[in-house]
Amino acid sequence: MELESISVVIPLFNDEEIVEDCYRSVTDSLARHRGVHFSDYEIIFVDDGSRDRTLERLLARCSRDRRVKVIEFDQNYGQHAAYSAGFEAAGGDIIVTLDSDLQISPDEIPILLAKIREGHDLVSGVRVGRRDSFLKRTLPSRLFNRLVVRVTRAALRDWGCPTVALKKPLAKQILRYGDMRRFLKPLGVRLARSVAEVELRHRPRTKGRSGYGIQDLFDLALDFVTNFSRRPFQKLSLAGTSLFCLGILGGVLYLLLRSSFSVALRGQAQVLIFSATVIGLQFMILGFLGEFIIRIYRRQNNVPFYVVRAVHAGKEG
16 A cells, blocks of 8 residues: 655644754654655644744754744634644645644554554544543543533544544545634544544653643633534523423413412412513523524634744755
8 A cells, every 4th residue: 555645733832842852752753654654744833822932943943854844823823723724734645633742652643544544534542541630631621522522422532632643635624614623623523434543652741831721621612612513502492492381381371270260379389480481581582592693603704713924844954
């Protein structure tokens, strides 16, 4: 079987202290595997609006390595925007995403590629032996996994693993989905014909600190629910409609009992019927409004997902 070329996309944000280690580790690994597991490679570093010397150090490497490309954002847009920009710039047949901390080693890339060659469009990593803080990273990640599974109905074991390999046609298809690109893996799973997972060894972080905190994961989860699915609003509409109908039915029964059978119910029954009707009507209206707002947002949203200040192509050293 003819070997494909690969593009490795790595986002960085205020990572000046790990740029050198990241570059050396990735290039050394890819050079060892070139010609065995893939025909050629390129490395696309995306500087996500860093305010330290990250970009300066990336450009120093780019100026001496023709296989390195640096995409410079004008400000911080987040990891998913960085991956999306890397997808647009990628020239390889297969795109692989890595985190700059390399807690998943680049030596694991051949495992992903072997699974892709079995016929899968997207292969996602499953972190084995996680070395992150349980309360700050592992627990929130597990909760987010359950949320994504409930919304997408696709039972991946580790939605939060940043290491993914996907075929270029699938990546180009993902890029056509506008603002929903911020959730690359759920969108990729939805669009792919065949998805697989492979276990990857997870290493402890040696330098730097994670850019994701509990607040960031909460914001991501909320953003995911409101952008990737209309189900919350649909369920709110359904609950409101059901409660409103029960209130109306209760009111009819109350009037019937009082007028036809002279049954006098206590005041609590009147309050309960009135509350159910009003609250149900409010939920129903909120759900319908949410549906309309999402549809308008998806049609009219022309705000750019990110702005690229410059693309720096690699040169021979």
